Amino acid sequence: xxxxxxxxxxxxxxxxxxxxxxxxxxxxxxxxxxxxxxxxxxxxxxxxxxxxxxxxxxxxxxxxxxxxxxxxxxxxxxxxxxxxxxxxxxxxxxxxxxxxxxxxxxxxxxxxxxxxxxxxxxxxxxxxxxxxxxxxxxxxxxxxxxxxxxxxxxxxxxxxxxxxxxxxxxxxxxxxxxxxxxxxxxxxxxxxxxxxxxxxxxxxxxxxxxxxxxxxxxxxxxxxxxxxxxxxxxxxxxxxxxxxxxxxxxxxxxxxx
Amino acid sequence: xxxxxxxxxxxxxxxxxxxxxxxxxxxxxxxxxxxxxxxxxxxxxxxxxxxxxxxxxxxxxxxxxxxxxxxxxxxxxxxxxxxxxxxxxxxxxxxxxxxxxxxxxxxxxxxxxxxxxxxxxxxxxxxxxxxxxxxxxxxxxxxxxxxxxxxxxxxxxxxxxxxxxxxxxxxxxxxxxxxxxxxxxxxxxxxxxxxxxxxxxxxxxxxxxxxxxxxxx
Amino acid sequence: xxxxxxxxxxxxxxxxxxxxxxxxxxxxxxxxxxxxxxxxxxxxxxxxxxxxxxxxxxxxxxxxxxxxxxxxxxxxxxxxxxxxxxxxxxxxxxxxxxxxxxxxxxxxxxxxxxxxxxxxxxxxxxxxxxxxxxxxxxxxxxxxxxxxxxxxxxxxxxxxxxxxxxxxxxxxxxxxxxxxxxxxxxxxxxxxxxxxxxxxxxxxxxxxxxxxxxxxxxxxxxxxxxxxxxxxxxxxxxxxxxxxxxxxxxxxxxxxxxxxxxxxxxxxxxxxxxxxxxxxxx
Numbered sequence: 133x134x135x136x137x138x139x140x141x142x143x144x145x146x147x148x149x150x151x152x153x154x155x156x157x158x159x160x161x162x163x164x165x166x167x168x169x170x171x172x173x174x175x176x177x178x179x180x181x182x183x184x185x186x187x188x189x190x191x192x193x194x195x196x197x198x199x200x201x202x203x204x205x206x207x208x209x210x211x212x213x214x215x216x217x218x219x220x221x222x223x224x225x226x227x228x229x230x231x232x233x234x235x236x237x238x239x240x241x242x243x244x245x246x247x248x249x250x251x252x253x254x255x256x257x258x259x260x261x262x263x264x265x266x267x268x269x270x271x272x273x274x275x276x277x278x279x280x281x282x283x284x285x286x287x288x289x290x291x292x293x294x295x296x297x298x299x300x301x302x303x304x305x306x307x308x309x310x311x312x313x314x315x316x317x318x319x320x321x322x323x324x325x326x327x328x329x330x331x332x333x334x335x336x337x338x339x340x341x342x343x344x345x346x347x348x349x350x351x352x353x354x355x356x357x358x359x360x361x362x363x364x365x366x367x368x369x370x371x372x373x374x375x376x377x378x379x380x381x382x383x384x385x386x387x388x389x
Numbered sequence: 390x391x392x393x394x395x396x397x398x399x400x401x402x403x404x405x406x407x408x409x410x411x412x413x414x415x416x417x418x419x420x421x422x423x424x425x426x427x428x429x430x431x432x433x434x435x436x437x438x439x440x441x442x443x444x445x446x447x448x449x450x451x452x453x454x455x456x457x458x459x460x461x462x463x464x465x466x467x468x469x470x471x472x473x474x475x476x477x478x479x480x481x482x483x484x485x486x487x488x489x490x491x492x493x494x495x496x497x498x499x500x501x502x503x504x505x506x507x508x509x510x511x512x513x514x515x516x517x518x519x520x521x522x523x524x525x526x527x528x529x530x531x532x533x534x535x536x537x538x539x540x541x542x543x544x545x546x547x548x549x550x551x552x553x554x555x556x557x558x559x560x561x562x563x564x565x566x567x568x569x570x571x572x573x574x575x576x577x578x579x580x581x582x583x584x585x586x587x588x589x590x591x592x593x594x595x596x597x598x599x600x601x602x603x604x605x606x
Numbered sequence: 607x608x609x610x611x612x613x614x615x616x617x618x619x620x621x622x623x624x625x626x627x628x629x630x631x632x633x634x635x636x637x638x639x640x641x642x643x644x645x646x647x648x649x650x651x652x653x654x655x656x657x658x659x660x661x662x663x664x665x666x667x668x669x670x671x672x673x674x675x676x677x678x679x680x681x682x683x684x685x686x687x688x689x690x691x692x693x694x695x696x697x698x699x700x701x702x703x704x705x706x707x708x709x710x711x712x713x714x715x716x717x718x719x720x721x722x723x724x725x726x727x728x729x730x731x732x733x734x735x736x737x738x739x740x741x742x743x744x745x746x747x748x749x750x751x752x753x754x755x756x757x758x759x760x761x762x763x764x765x766x767x768x769x770x771x772x773x774x775x776x777x778x779x780x781x782x783x784x785x786x787x788x789x790x791x792x793x794x795x796x797x798x799x800x801x802x803x804x805x806x807x808x809x810x811x812x813x814x815x816x817x818x819x820x821x822x823x824x825x826x827x828x829x830x831x832x833x834x835x836x837x838x839x840x841x842x843x844x845x846x847x848x849x850x851x852x853x854x855x856x857x858x859x860x861x862x863x864x865x866x867x868x869x870x871x872x873x874x875x876x877x878x879x880x881x882x883x884x885x886x887x888x
Contacts, residue, residue, distance in 0.1 A: 186783060214785045222783040228776030231799050240794070241784040290780070297784060317392065324394045343459035344395070372458035 136163035139331040140185055140220075140301060144199035146359075147180060147189065154180055156359040157199065160350060162301075167323055167332045169346035169368065171339055173383070176352040177360020178335045182303050185333065186220040187213055203301070218245060221294035225306040227286035229278030229293070234261075234270050237278040237289055241297035256296055263329075264292035265322050284315025288322065295330070302326065304334040308341065320345045339384055343372050351380045395460050399469065402452045403528060406473055406480070409445045410524045412438070413484045414517050417583065420490035421513040424576065425506050427499055435491040439484050446481040450474060468600060472593040476527065479586045479593075483520065486579040486586075493572045502573075503559065503566050508552045509577055512545050516583040523590040527597070535594035538587065539605040545584040552577040636868060643865030646858050656830040656846070662856040666863050668832040672840035675747050675833055676754065676822070677812050683755035685808060688762025691718075695763070696770040697792050722760040729757045730821035738825055745827025745839040753825045754818065758811040765810060769803025770796060806881050813874045816867070819844045843867050 140162040147155040155177050162168050170178040180189065187208060189195045200207045208216050218241075229237050238257040239247075247253055257274070261267040266288040270276070278289050287307060294302055304323075308316040323332055323345050336342050342349050349371040351364045364371065364380040375381045416435050423431035453470050456462065462470055519541050526534035556570045588605050595603050651665040691714070699711035733753025743749040773796050781791040797804075819842075827839025828849060841849060843863055850860035 188779070188783065191782065214787065217783055217785040222779075224776060224779060224783075226776055228774065228780040230777055230780065230795050240781070240786075244784060244786050244790060293780070293784065321393055340461050343461065344392075368459055369455040373454050 139164040141202045146198045148196045150194045153359040156361045158362045164331050166347040167327050168348040169342035170335045170350045171342045172352035176354050178352045182335045186217050218297050219299050220301045221299035222303045223290050223307045226310050229286050229289050233275045234278050235274040238292050238296045260292040260296040264288045284311050301331045405449050416487040420487040424494040432491040432494045436488050439488040442484040446477045449477045468597050472597040476590050476593050479590050483583050483586050486583050489579050490576050503569050508548045512548045512580045516580050519587045523587050527594045530598050532598045535591040538591050542584040549577050549581040639864050643861035646862035660854050662854040669843045669846040673842040677815050679751035680754040680815050684758050688759045689766050692763045692766035696767050718760045718763050727820040729753050730824040733825040746837045748836040750822050750826035758814050761811050762807050765807025766804050769800040773799045809878045819848050
């Protein structure tokens with residue numbers, strides 16, 4: 133992790149659902165302008181952990197946390213959640229465009245944050261759609277419903293919607309698991325482009341995908357109390373060629389029992 | 390389907406392989422030239438630069454390993470990476486032969502050679518050209534060229550036999566020449582081995598393109 | 607194998623028969639009313655008011671007006687309350703740590719479910735006691751609408767809740783993740799997406815008002831004159847059918863009114879189908 137600027141980090145971060153400990157004292161530094169992948173078997177807490185970065189877990193009744201999650205060195209718990217989510221965008225597993233036009237989908241966030249001017253909105257919408265590599269496919273009819281697009285296009289629309297509020301970080305929760313291989317590939321290539329401007333954290337249960345797209349990989353696993361732990365974190369090349377922890381090796385080589 | 394980042398990585402390794410081959414070729418021709426010119430300093434430069442070549446070959450190996458681990462290449466991509474790994478080993482060995490020649494040159498010492506070199510530079514020229522053509526065939530997936538290049542190895546073998554016999558007569562004429570004569574024979578042998586290595590590279594090219602392993606020796 | 611096929615054929619044969627019988631019964635009821643009722647229907651029937659008396663001459667103009675009033679006024683009361691409650695129950699209460707709110711919600715849910723099963727005459731009695739007598743609103747459209755609102759609020763709450771629950775959670779997450787608060791999310795994303803479902807509930811409720819009699823029998827009075835304000839009494843079409851059948855000799859007019867009523871109900875149901883089909887198509 134030398135020569136990298138840390139964008140987000142956690143310190144001794146634990147999360148509880150009521151009394152049940154779901155995440156156990158996680159320390160990690162997410163480097164700026166890199167793609168960091170979280171891998172691990174189902175139920176290891178990787179999605180829950182990802183959702184800690186934009187405080188989406190706040191929405192679940194009974195969730196409490198200890199330790200801190202930091203964005204640019206500041207504790208996100210002390211930040212206004214609206215401002216935090218403007219800086220830390222999110223793309224979900226299932227493409228979830230609103231049942232509105234393509235334009236209104238992308239303009240939703242900026243409007244929320246106070247941008248009213250139509251021509252400025254139009255510029256921003258085009259820029260976002262271009263960055264999400266979907267402009268060429270939709271530019272002729274921005275009034276078409278976002279729901280009428282194909283799954284892969286919908287997901288890229290959602291990425292455009294997320295980058296329209298000009299975040300620093302984009303969280304992606306298994307963004308390609310509902311897509312076919314071609315659409316998946318497009319999303320992966322897009323991520324490679326996006327990391328020039330954004331810091332990306334992605335949760336994936338697809339190790340191959342983590343290998344293909346990410347610069348850093350974090351492997352998570354549940355302990356005997358079913359709490360999610362960070363087992364190993366390092367450059368993806370290192371994790372995939374010479375993992376230090378034997379459990380990491382078992383998982384990435386498909387010998388996981 | 391396009392996998393731009395993957396293709397970029399592949400391209401980068403190929404580029405590195407091409408680059409290191411260029412350096413090995415330079416060293417090879419220089420080693421013979423310095424031997425002819427009795428350039429001791431040049432010889433030690435070659436020995437030093439071979440270290441860098443070895444490091445570069447290791448780097449190529451690591452790059453291949455990373456790509457295989459993270460990108461799960463299959464079919465042509467997998468054969469290509471496999472071939473790059475093997476070719477880099479061949480190149481590294483050819484580099485060692487050049488270094489060997491430089492070492493021999495140092496052992497002979499700064500004095501005048503017992504005879505002017507004629508066949509050995511010719512051998513080196515052919516081997517060097519073969520190597521250049523072989524690596525070009527690799528980058529261009531030129532199976533036809535890869536099948537034609539090994540025929541030239543025969544010329545090298547013929548020249549080697551010539552050198553060998555010639556040196557034997559030198560020993561018979563003047564037994565005190567024996568040490569230098571044997572060393573020159575060793576130089577010729579090194580170059581002869583280069584030819585064999587290039588033939589191996591050609592086999593790899595054919596494997597990359599067709600998926601069939603062949604024996605061209 | 608044959609035995610199994612045989613029992614299957616038997617079973618499906620019986621179901622087929624049951625289906626046919628049910629359809630025939632319905633067709634017979636509707637057909638009977640139409641055959642008996644349609645000959646009495648003319649343009650005059652719609653444009654003149656009933657004149658009272660044992661023969662009850664005239665048409666059903668005033669009852670159409672009253673029915674229309676009842677639908678509009680009842681919905682004005684019931685829709686904001688019902689939709690508001692449903693939004694609270696689905697969008698807010700289920701995501702709160704607050705114990706008191708959580709308790710209140712479970713009571714409210716239980717209440718809604720119970721109310722939905724209470725016979726309408728009970729609402730009528732309640733309306734009579736509270737609105738007509740205690741609040742001194744008399745037999746009036748206002749009293750009847752308030753009582754009617756009590757009857758249909760559970761329906762609106764239930765259907766709206768279903769409509770809101772049918773909105774994918776992904777919409778809410780997507781909006782919240784962009785920095786919207788819960789209200790912005792509800793107003794800008796969830797409600798527009800649930801609009802058709804909510805409309806269906808409101809249409810269903812309107813149908814309920816059209817077809818209800820018992821509750822209005824004890825709150826609306828029964829005047830056959832055209833209502834002129836919210837404080838006027840009146841009779842809806844369904845109520846008119848009851849009066850005609852039970853208190854006059856104009857049974858033919860009861861049939862004609864019933865025919866109009868059935869036609870209206872059919873039209874409303876078609877409207878509901880159209881709305882829901884559009885949702886399904888989306």
